Amino acid sequence: MPKQYKNYVNGEWKLSDNEITIYAPADGEELGSVPAMSQEEVDAVYASSKAALPAWRALSYVERASYLHKVADILVRDAEKIGAVLSKEVAKGYKAAVSEVVRTADIVRFAAEEGVRMQGEVLEGGSFEAASKKKIAVVRREPVGLVLAISPFNYPVNLAASKIAPALIAGNVVAFKPPTQGSISGLLLAEVFVEAGLPAGVFNTITGRGSVIGDYIVEHEAVNFINFTGSTPVGERIGKMAGMRPIMLELGGKDSAIVLEDADLEKAAKDIVAGGLSYSGQRCTAVKRVLVVDSVADELVGLVKKNIEALSVGMPEEDADITPVIDDNSADYIEGLVKDAQEKGATEVTPFKRDGKLLTPTLFDNVTTDMRLAWEEPFGPVLPIIRVSSVEEAIEISNKSEYGLQASVFTNDFPLAFSIAEKLEVGTVHINNKTQRGTDNFPFLGAKKSGAGTQGVKYSIEAMTTVKSVVFDIK
Numbered sequence: 001m002p003k004q005y006k007n008y009v010n011g012e013w014k015l016s017d018n019e020i021t022i023y024a025p026a027d028g029e030e031l032g033s034v035p036a037m038s039q040e041e042v043d044a045v046y047a048s049s050k051a052a053l054p055a056w057r058a059l060s061y062v063e064r065a066s067y068l069h070k071v072a073d074i075l076v077r078d079a080e081k082i083g084a085v086l087s088k089e090v091a092k093g094y095k096a097a098v099s100e101v102v103r104t105a106d107i108v109r110f111a112a113e114e115g116v117r118m119q120g121e122v123l124e125g126g127s128f129e130a131a132s133k134k135k136i137a138v139v140r141r142e143p144v145g146l147v148l149a150i151s152p153f154n155y156p157v158n159l160a161a162s163k164i165a166p167a168l169i170a171g172n173v174v175a176f177k178p179p180t181q182g183s184i185s186g187l188l189l190a191e192v193f194v195e196a197g198l199p200a201g202v203f204n205t206i207t208g209r210g211s212v213i214g215d216y217i218v219e220h221e222a223v224n225f226i227n228f229t230g231s232t233p234v235g236e237r238i239g240k241m242a243g244m245r246p247i248m249l250e251l252g253g254k255d256s257a258i259v260l261e262d263a264d265l266e267k268a269a270k271d272i273v274a275g276g277l278s279y280s281g282q283r284c285t286a287v288k289r290v291l292v293v294d295s296v297a298d299e300l301v302g303l304v305k306k307n308i309e310a311l312s313v314g315m316p317e318e319d320a321d322i323t324p325v326i327d328d329n330s331a332d333y334i335e336g337l338v339k340d341a342q343e344k345g346a347t348e349v350t351p352f353k354r355d356g357k358l359l360t361p362t363l364f365d366n367v368t369t370d371m372r373l374a375w376e377e378p379f380g381p382v383l384p385i386i387r388v389s390s391v392e393e394a395i396e397i398s399n400k401s402e403y404g405l406q407a408s409v410f411t412n413d414f415p416l417a418f419s420i421a422e423k424l425e426v427g428t429v430h431i432n433n434k435t436q437r438g439t440d441n442f443p444f445l446g447a448k449k450s451g452a453g454t455q456g457v458k459y460s461i462e463a464m465t466t467v468k469s470v471v472f473d474i475k
Contacts, residue, residue: 003032005187010048011200022184025091026315026324034183037208039216045204046222049146049173052201057143057171061116064169068112070196075105086185090153093319104158107440108165111457115169134473141465143171145224152229154282156182157189163227166460177206225464232449248453248463252377253284253405255435256398259292263410269303275434277361280322281381285406285435290385291394297387301365305349308361324357325380331357334380341373399425404447406435
């Protein structure tokens with residue numbers, strides 16, 4: 001019989017009156033159920049969080065770090081167990097799922113270490129004006145309070161912990177809302193934090209239906225900071241509901257790979273396919289369009305086609321490169337983008353085939369800017385090639401997107417690469433490599449509709465703290 005998973009609230013595992021059944025996207029297997037919380041139960045989560053805050057923030061960084069080191073150790077120990085569930089729940093290859101858990105342990109451990117390096121500063125007023133030379137300011141960082149951490153389906157463990165660990169080491173308490181599809185994986189992550197011995201109320205979980213608690217958990221006056229990864233429409237809605245409260249949003253992208261005529265085309269093709277189609281393209285940082293100069297377009301298309309044809313298509317347990325997308329709505333949307341490109345004359349280099357939620361990786365050449373595929377984020381295994389006549393045209397098309405997450409530039413002319421990077425309206429530019437999230441100590445951010453705030457362990461800690469200055473005069 002499938003397991004009934006529970007929420008962790010104020011030191012206890014609890015069921016709710018209602019539940020949500022979770023099925024595997026790949027084969028429909030029933031994986032278990034999670035509680036469907038009511039608004040009153042959310043109130044209880046937040047009340048216990050607030051009650052636990054004073055004692056938790058009073059601990060030293062070293063004391064808080066000791067808990068996180070235990071979390072990291074348990075994640076490594078249980079990586080295969082958690083990865084097996086994660087693989088089924090979000091249709092991710094088993095090895096990639098286990099790797100996600102191990103990487104999560106690395107993030108948690110780094111957050112603990114980064115936290116103990118946090119320090120304040122002393123400022124002398126005389127550095128600004130002579131009349132203030134006797135003033136001294138002691139400046140320190142303090143926790144913001146209750147952090148609401150909302151994670152996405154595609155990395156339900158990794159992108160949860162990347163929010164939770166920096167929040168906790170900074171002295172905040174956390175209410176964790178995993179995605180519905182991915183909630184079992186999220187609750188397994190919660191079990192790790194519980195085993196590590198966190199005091200009751202410091203870390204709580206929330207599962208439930210968006211129609212019942214979706215807006216409520218965000219608008220609630222108890223929440224001091226909202227850290228969300230997900231779609232741009234939901235992120236925009238959260239931004240409006242947050243009001244004056246600080247937020248961190250990691251949203252959609254339409255990441256460009258710009259390929260110039262002097263690029264190493266074999267490397268570019270390999271990186272484009274890995275960056276665009278790993279985990280079936282269900283990554284905000286996936287390469288989602290290729291802007292290649294005409295003179296090398298034919299050769300690049302041939303190399304990309306060769307790399308795509310080498311990919312395996314199948315089920316998560318087979319460790320296939322391309323696995324079913326998360327749900328039927330996603331598959332329908334991707335197919336709509338494909339049909340629009342077909343009808344408007346794009347060249348279908350590798351054929352599109354669909355078997356339920358399993359889509360073959362599809363390469364389109366001669367995609368033009370009147371096609372939806374040039375602008376919309378498929379979040380699936382579809383890769384469009386847009387031919388351009390110049391570097392300037394590539395930059396112009398890239399910047400016309402409403403998104404601004406990342407971009408890649410492939411060229412051996414490094415001064416030109418840096419010049420292009422300066423002009424691209426994105427948070428991160430990769431030179432001669434695929435777009436990607438890591439490494440986790442680097443800043444991670446998006447421009448325009450791709451997000452708000454800067455992540456990366458140190459930057460996340462800083463974002464989820466506030467500066468307090470205590471000023472006094474000396475004789």
